[in-house]
Amino acid sequence: xxxxxxxxxxxxxxxxxVIGDEILxxxxxxxxxxxxADMLTEIxxxxxxxxxxxxxxxxxxxxxxALRARYTYLFTSGGIGPTHDDITADSVAEAFGVGIDVDPRxxxxxxxxxxxxxLNAARLRMARIPDGAELIANPVSKAPGFYIGNVYVMAxxxxxxxxxxxxxxxxxxxxxxxxxxxxEAGAIPEGNFAGELGEIAAAHATVSIGSYPSMTPxxxxxxxxxxxxxxDAVAAARTAVEALLAGLRA
Amino acid sequence: xxxxxxxxxxxxxxxxxVIGDEILxxxxxxxxxxxxADMLTEIxxxxxxxxxxxxxxxxxxxxxxALRARYTYLFTSGGIGPTHDDITADSVAEAFGVGIDVDPRxxxxxxxxxxxxxLNAARLRMARIPDGAELIANPVSKAPGFYIGNVYVMAxxxxxxxxxxxxxxxxxxxxxxxxxxxxEAGAIPEGNFAGELGEIAAAHATVSIGSYPSMTPxxxxxxxxxxxxxxDAVAAARTAVEALLAGLRA
Numbered sequence: 171x172x173x174x175x176x177x178x179x180x181x182x183x184x185x186x187x188v189i190g191d192e193i194l195x196x197x198x199x200x201x202x203x204x205x206x207a208d209m210l211t212e213i214x215x216x217x218x219x220x221x222x223x224x225x226x227x228x229x230x231x232x233x234x235x236a237l238r239a240r241y242t243y244l245f246t247s248g249g250i251g252p253t254h255d256d257i258t259a260d261s262v263a264e265a266f267g268v269g270i271d272v273d274p275r276x277x278x279x280x281x282x283x284x285x286x287x288x289l290n291a292a293r294l295r296m297a298r299i300p301d302g303a304e305l306i307a308n309p310v311s312k313a314p315g316f317y318i319g320n321v322y323v324m325a326x327x328x329x330x331x332x333x334x335x336x337x338x339x340x341x342x343x344x345x346x347x348x349x350x351x352x353x354e355a356g357a358i359p360e361g362n363f364a365g366e367l368g369e370i371a372a373a374h375a376t377v378s379i380g381s382y383p384s385m386t387p388x389x390x391x392x393x394x395x396x397x398x399x400x401x402d403a404v405a406a407a408r409t410a411v412e413a414l415l416a417g418l419r420a
Numbered sequence: 421x422x423x424x425x426x427x428x429x430x431x432x433x434x435x436x437x438v439i440g441d442e443i444l445x446x447x448x449x450x451x452x453x454x455x456x457a458d459m460l461t462e463i464x465x466x467x468x469x470x471x472x473x474x475x476x477x478x479x480x481x482x483x484x485x486a487l488r489a490r491y492t493y494l495f496t497s498g499g500i501g502p503t504h505d506d507i508t509a510d511s512v513a514e515a516f517g518v519g520i521d522v523d524p525r526x527x528x529x530x531x532x533x534x535x536x537x538x539l540n541a542a543r544l545r546m547a548r549i550p551d552g553a554e555l556i557a558n559p560v561s562k563a564p565g566f567y568i569g570n571v572y573v574m575a576x577x578x579x580x581x582x583x584x585x586x587x588x589x590x591x592x593x594x595x596x597x598x599x600x601x602x603x604e605a606g607a608i609p610e611g612n613f614a615g616e617l618g619e620i621a622a623a624h625a626t627v628s629i630g631s632y633p634s635m636t637p638x639x640x641x642x643x644x645x646x647x648x649x650x651x652d653a654v655a656a657a658r659t660a661v662e663a664l665l666a667g668l669r670a
Contacts, residue, residue, distance in 0.1 A: 192630055194467040196457030197600070197645065203472070207446030217444040219479075220472035222453070229469075252611045253631045254618030284611070292614030311640070329635045350447070361502045361534070364542030368504030380442055381503045385579045390561070395447065 182215050182345045185237040188222040189230055189248040189258050190326055201328040202247040209335055214347035214399070215243065225249060230261035238265070238321050243342065245335075248326030250315065252292040259316070262323055263300035273299035276314050283312040306334045346399040351408050355381075355392035358418050366414050367394065374407040376400055432465050432595045435487040438472040439480055439498040439508050440576055451578040452497040459585055464597035464649070465493065475499060480511035488515070488571050493592065495585075498576030500565060502542040509566070512573055513550035523549035526564050533562040556584045596649040601658050605631075605642035608668050616664050617644070624657040626650055 186206050192198040203220055210217045218241055223229040230249070238244045249258030263270035276297035280289060296313040299305065306315035306322065308330055315324040315334045324334040355363065360383050371379040377398030383390050394411050398404045436456050442448040453470055460467045468491055473479040480499070488494045499508030513520035526547035530539060546563035549555065556565035556572065558580055565574040565584045574584040605613065610633050621629040627648030633640050644661050648654045 188470075191628065192632060192645075193453075194457060194470070195598075195600075195647070196454055196459075196461050196467075197630075198632065199454040203443075204446055204449040207444060209446075211446050217446075218474060220438075220444070220470075222470035224468060251631070251633065252614040254614065254621050254629075288611070290611065290615060292618070293611035295614070296611075310635070327633060327635060348445075350445075361538070361540065361543035361546075364502040364504065364545070365540060368542075371504050378441065379504075380447075381501070382442060382448065383501065383577060385560070385577060395442075397445070 182243075182343055183218045183241040184210055184215050184243040184245065185219040185221070185241045186217065187230075187233050187237055187244060187246045188220070188326075189225065189246060190222075191224045193222050193248075194224055202324075202326070202331045205328065205332055206245050206247075206335060209339060211348060211350075213339065213342060214345040215342065216345065225255045225257060227257050227261045227264070230258060231265045234262055234265040234321060238319065242320060244321045246321065246323045247331050250296065250313070250323060250325055252295050252313075256295065258323060259298050259300060262303075262318065262321060265321075266300060266302075266318055268301040268318070270298050270300045272297045273303075273305070275299075275305055276316075279305070279308070279312045279314050307337050309333050309337075348397050348399055349401055349404045350395060350397045351404055353394045353396070353408060353411050353415065355394055355415055357389065357391060358415060359390065360392055362418055363414055367411070370407065370410045370414065374403060374410065376403045377407045379407060379411070432493075432593055433468045433491040434460055434465050434493040434495065435469040435471070435491045436467065437480075437483050437487055437494060437496045438470070438576075439475065439496060440472075441474045443472050443498075444474055452574075452576070452581045455578065455582055456495050456497075456585060459589060461598060461600075463589065463592060464595040465592065466595065475505045475507060477507050477511050477514070480508060481515045484512055484515040484571060488569060492570060494571045496571065496573050497581050500546065500563070500573060500575055502545050502563075506545065508573060509548050509550060512568065512571060515571075516550060516552075516568055518551040518568070520548050520550045522547045523553075523555070525549075525555055526566075529555070529558070529562045529564050557587050559583050559587075598647050598649055599651055599654045600645060600647045601654055603644045603646070603658060603661050603665065605644055605665055607639065607641060608665060609640065610642055612668055613664055617661070620657065620660045620664065624653060624660065626653045627657045629657060629661070 193200050223233050249256045299316050303316040303318035310330045310333050324331045380395045382393045396407045443450050473483050499506045549566050553566040553568035560580045560583050574581045630645045632643045646657045
């Protein structure tokens with residue numbers, strides 16, 4: 171697989187940090203990276219890096235600080251439940267050097283789901299929010315996420331993460347959305363067009379041109395995807411790619 | 421979601437580096453992380469970190485050098501095809517400070533699939549191997565992966581990556597395999613057992629105890645997973661967790 175680098179016009183960037191031993195053990199297959207990536211592409215934010223780290227505070231703090239400093243937005247998923255080392259909130263507070271305690275707004279949200287007598291110490295962990303953070307509503311199970319600075323902290327359960335993402339999506343700044351056009355190369359082998367495709371990519375530097383082989387029961391099939399923010403530039407690159415493929419089919 | 425940290429007896433560690441704009445754009449949903457993670461768990465190697473980076477040489481070089489220095493093994497997927505910026509091999513050569521050129525062994529493998537007259541410059545890119553690297557056979561489409569030092573470079577197409585993983589699996593050093601036992605907590609809410617589960621985790625420090633809620637049409641269901649390398653320690657922790665749950669069901 172290959173593609174040329176992200177269109178140069180991009181300036182609003184993002185990273186994702188997935189937190190959880192269950193992903194690293196393979197026991198749980200991550201679904202959140204793809205969900206967040208799709209949303210960011212739809213609104214024209216360039217996802218530049220993803221990391222997955224274990225439930226280890228020092229690892230989470232180091233990753234949060236590395237990624238929040240480098241990208242416009244950092245989105246995290248996982249580690250905000252009630253159990254002994256749902257430690258994301260405490261780790262984010264440490265990364266920002268702020269305090270953390272039970273937040274009355276978050277506690278009130280938990281009371282929409284739990285009776286006061288059920289709000290034990292474990293459940294109250296889900297109301298621990300770093301000082302200065304704003305809450306992200308959780309329409310599924312109430313326990314909120316939060317954002318502080320440019321870091322958005324969401325749940326790991328995919329249905330809850332997606333609901334939190336819907337909450338914050340309208341608040342995000344974005345680039346011009348990316349236009350993506352797919353050209354079917356069918357069974358033409360990548361190696362037959364790779365050289366000329368590279369020349370086309372070099373001649374159309376403001377767009378991203380990717381070649382994506384996939385294996386089917388009938389053998390390899392290839393797609394070429396042209397992505398960019400300038401409609402004319404995308405159209406011009408598409409025309410060049412189609413001419414290349416037409417020549418190979420002739 | 422949560423789990424306590426990886427069992428302390430672990431010393432053989434690994435990281436995964438996924439290379440490709442198509443993953444970051446959401447256009448392709450990664451399958452390789454889960455495949456590699458499952459294999460590493462089966463043979464008892466602790467996957468400690470995953471990164472996904474774009475097709476940008478400086479990003480790949482930085483990630484390769486950060487991860488290969490820190491973990492026993494680094495596995496990469498993506499960016500070894502014939503197109504203009506399948507740049508993983510060149511990036512790995514740069515990370516190691518070695519040269520790279522067409523490798524006669526790799527060229528011979530390509531000739532098992534392609535006629536000599538079809539071995540154009542683009543396809544020969546797939547035979548570019550860093551100096552000192554050993555090849556990883558590709559039974560699917562011949563173009564090989566390679567390993568140099570502790571870095572294993574594999575294809576991005578899942579079927580090819582899996583085949584390459586089968587090739588190298590027998591050569592990997594591992595810890596004692598991890599024993600994993602799953603205890604169904606059913607509909608008992610996480611918040612009802614989280615406090616005592618934390619105490620059990622603290623009292624059984626050589627095992628990893630995770631609590632994994634999932635949403636079903638009937639509402640949340642929870643599983644508790646006990647993982648460790650010592651069968652007696654895993655059994656003791658399992659007994660304690662089952663006693664806790666039995667008390668809550670009573």
